[in-house]
Amino acid sequence: MTERRAGSLTQSASTLGIGPSRLHWDWDQGLTIAIDEVGTPIPQRVRGRVHLKPHFINEQVFTLDDAGRHRWRPVAPSARVEVELQKPELRWSGHAYFDRNWGDEPIEDGFVYWDWSRGELGEQESAILYNMDRRHGGQKQLALRFSPQGVEAFEPPPNHRLPRTPIWQVPRGSQADAERPPKVAKTLEDTPFYSRSVIDTHLLGRPLTAVHESLSLNRFRSPIVQHMLPYRMPRRRR
Template sequence: MPAAGPRFDVAVAPSGYAWWYIDATSDAKGPDGGQYGLTIIAFIGSVFSPYYKLSGRQRPENHCAINVSLNGPRGSAWAMTERGAARVDRSADHFSVGPSGLSWDGDTLVIDIAEISAPLPYKVRGTVRVRPEMIGTTAFALDPARRHRWHPVAPRAHVEVEMSHPGVRWSGSGYFDSNFGDEPLEDGFDDWHWSRAHMKNDVAVLYEGRRRDGTPFDLAVKLDRQGRWHDVVQPAKARLPRTGWLVKRATRADEGSTPRVIKTWIDAPFYARSKLATRLFGEDVEAVHESLSLARFRSPIVQSMLPYRMPRAFW
């Protein structure tokens, strides 16, 4: 399916969602030795929002958030405050939620962050610049009915991070994609595992999991420095240790190699994001990896916990 740019003006139907995801790791040759990791996710119809679910998911535009997760030796931060439609403004190249926003000029994505963390309130402030090396022009369906779609916007990018709260500054390599859906994520899937790795010439992206109807799915692609893609055979299955919340993690790696978790950035009751050292397609690489258990997410116990970490603002 053809796609171009971030598409912040995409139509989101009732019960649907859209999100734009950026991750970055600091340069291993920099002064911090590659110890920083950052993820930013901008949501319309926030897929993990208990408020969106309780509302009947009729107005996705009324449930938007910008999630920021920063990990590092001299400063970490987390923020994800949901806001209503009155605090949302978006066009093809701009998307703001309350005081934070993303702007795309065709060359650079500028993310201005002005958030408050929860449950402990502290400022999360700064600017992130994402400069793509190439732009992907293809979106991929994750299910036969095409109700869930993935678009690698910029699989390889240079990222500059300047945070005033916490006071850190670094640069490194990054990745930018988007996902769109016409139904709740948990209606389509029971779980999934995803990873991306920057190789010498290509970016490898690996998806696998189980749909809600019990059928497995997987998607493995390489994208070159011009944004062209081709399918590849999934490497061998490899085990990873469960998280502190006992979320099962799974990945792929070359036969005979053993992936290693360098750092778990997010350890939640139904979700984990980690940095891995692994070997893929004959190369030793570092990968960003996530595991998502939507069966866990559907649990009433987990649903009752979410508002403490993901508050909703009424201003």
């Protein structure tokens, strides 16, 4: 939540600390995140605890580009989360998801755009869709079904256009069953290059609610957006 210098980093086999915030992994208890930050653009304290308990762990890593520079692993495709914040005073629990992306070059060098969505198919089962427009190698789609029994790929459904975000007009699209186009239920985050939304969709012959994101890397790499980033994510010199 805050960009910091290398001296603010502490790391061990089970813990990652960046400034005053910590992530700790325990195989029995799951992932615990202790947050102690100051938000922007209006400074306010963000302090509390997030606990994520996976239903199962996925070990498979997916390569997103032909050169193998960009990789993605949905560590916990299905999980439960408990959020307890003191500042602001908020508390809730529900379904959760935990993944990681990493690469050997800046993400904007590998991709023009992508959209992604995840929906619960059951208490311990979920479907994840990736639709990528790559700078080299053209488009790539992933349609994956995760359960404690493993990962199952299925035929990617057709891609449907969604309305652009209301403020920054970020393009959005999502794959869904052919005759059942998805609809935006709520826009959660609307930035110059990224959106996060809740969509009502239809997948594998059943209706479901999914979390959706779209990412425009052409917008992200523009000088204007790069100049704006420190106002969205604080940067500390120590």
